[in-house]
Amino acid sequence: MKTKIRSTFISLSVYAILIACYAPQVFPWGSNAHERMTDAACDSLPPEISPFFDKHRQKLAYHSNDPDRWRRELLFRIGLKYEDDLNSGQITEDLRQVFETHGINFPQNASVSLRGKNGRWYITIGEQEYPIRKEADKLYLLGDKADIFENRSAEPVLLGSEGDTHFALDTKEKLLSLTSLNVYKTGDRAEGPRHFLDIDIYGPYPFVELPHDYDEAVAKFGVEDVTKRGLATWRIADYTRLLSEAMKSGDTKKIVGAAGALAHYIEDIHMPLHVVKNYNGQLTNQHGVHQRFEDDMVEAYGEQIHLAPKMASELEDPLEAAFDIVLDSYVYADNLLHADRKAKLGEATYGTPYLEKLFRLSGWIAVQRMNDAATATASYWYTAWLRAGKPELK
Numbered sequence: 001m002k003t004k005i006r007s008t009f010i011s012l013s014v015y016a017i018l019i020a021c022y023a024p025q026v027f028p029w030g031s032n033a034h035e036r037m038t039d040a041a042c043d044s045l046p047p048e049i050s051p052f053f054d055k056h057r058q059k060l061a062y063h064s065n066d067p068d069r070w071r072r073e074l075l076f077r078i079g080l081k082y083e084d085d086l087n088s089g090q091i092t093e094d095l096r097q098v099f100e101t102h103g104i105n106f107p108q109n110a111s112v113s114l115r116g117k118n119g120r121w122y123i124t125i126g127e128q129e130y131p132i133r134k135e136a137d138k139l140y141l142l143g144d145k146a147d148i149f150e151n152r153s154a155e156p157v158l159l160g161s162e163g164d165t166h167f168a169l170d171t172k173e174k175l176l177s178l179t180s181l182n183v184y185k186t187g188d189r190a191e192g193p194r195h196f197l198d199i200d201i202y203g204p205y206p207f208v209e210l211p212h213d214y215d216e217a218v219a220k221f222g223v224e225d226v227t228k229r230g231l232a233t234w235r236i237a238d239y240t241r242l243l244s245e246a247m248k249s250g251d252t253k254k255i256v257g258a259a260g261a262l263a264h265y266i267e268d269i270h271m272p273l274h275v276v277k278n279y280n281g282q283l284t285n286q287h288g289v290h291q292r293f294e295d296d297m298v299e300a301y302g303e304q305i306h307l308a309p310k311m312a313s314e315l316e317d318p319l320e321a322a323f324d325i326v327l328d329s330y331v332y333a334d335n336l337l338h339a340d341r342k343a344k345l346g347e348a349t350y351g352t353p354y355l356e357k358l359f360r361l362s363g364w365i366a367v368q369r370m371n372d373a374a375t376a377t378a379s380y381w382y383t384a385w386l387r388a389g390k391p392e393l394k
């Protein structure tokens with residue numbers, strides 16, 4: 001029986017890969033969400049600097065996804081919903097090229113197979129074996145050079161493990177019900193912790209246990225723990241300085257790059273699940289909630305999310321302002337988790353009925369946090385410019 005299942009997987013994965021295609025990159029908050037917040041921030045600036053940001057808004061939106069690109073890069077996505085196509089069995093030249101373009105050597109006559117080993121699943125392409133990670137209705141392919149967003153280590157999770165009850169990849173039907181298999185390549189391993197701060201590890205609200213000064217925090221908890229729990233606030237303060245320096249230098253490319261990256265980190269900590277230890281519902285049997293909220297829901301109901309941020313204002317202390325954002329986000333986290341749990345009640349899957357309910361229950365959180373993120377981004381840009389001595393931006 002096992003052999004039979006395995007061979008089904010082998011042929012399925014070959015066919016699935018046949019329909020591999022390039023796809024736009026998808027990121028936490030969704031790359032789309034980052035672009036929208038950054039674009040909205042461009043409309044919230046005082047007249048002294050708004051022409052510059054208006055002129056470069058497209059590039060700024062693009063660069064606001066850079067930090068996720070530094071973390072890991074989506075190489076390609078394999079659509080898995082085309083059962084009718086699953087019958088030719090050949091690896092096409094096109095497909096070979098897709099792999100090779102992305103640095104995956106795919107020799108002639110190479111086999112592709114999917115197999116379970118010690119409770120984990122792997123896809124083998126040629127000689128190379130890549131662990132697979134699954135989350136909600138999506139699978140992620142990991143390699144020695146691969147990682148996935150929101151997974152803070154490259155370790156693939158157990159499929160069908162405890163606390164992972166809503167989905168186990170054990171039948172052909174379930175494999176075919178997946179929307180996609182995303183193939184990622186890892187970037188800078190140090191980048192991950194800069195996107196979050198799990199503030200509730202530091203005692204009870206309002207988390208006074210954590211010194212806001214980085215050196216003091218490290219002296220108290222050690223560099224390893226401080227890093228593991230997240231560095232976003234300090235990263236934001238650093239990038240504000242970097243943006244000021246870029247503005248002083250007058251180098252447009254540097255300014256746009258730094259402003260885009262700064263926007264990303266600010267936007268990330270507006271997402272309530274970027275500031276709590278239960279960041280993916282993994283502690284409350286709500287695995288995958290992170291993506292369901294910020295990606296699936298925001299994507300599905302994007303048209304109903306209207307951004308109208310407030311005008312930028314000067315920040316007295318960029319680091320303290322970042323810690324304030326973390327506290328603001330924190331108070332939404334339980335609300336969001338509660339909405340996910342209620343939306344799932346009576347639903348077998350996380351399909352459209354679930355998403356509809358989730359949006360009804362928590363769409364307001366997305367709207368509110370995205371608006372606040374755009375306002376904060378504009379305020380940080382404005383503050384960096386004031387601190388640079390109000391240079392003329394071209």
Ligand SMILES: [Zn+2]
Nearest residue numbers: 028068195268
């Ligand atoms: Zn991020």
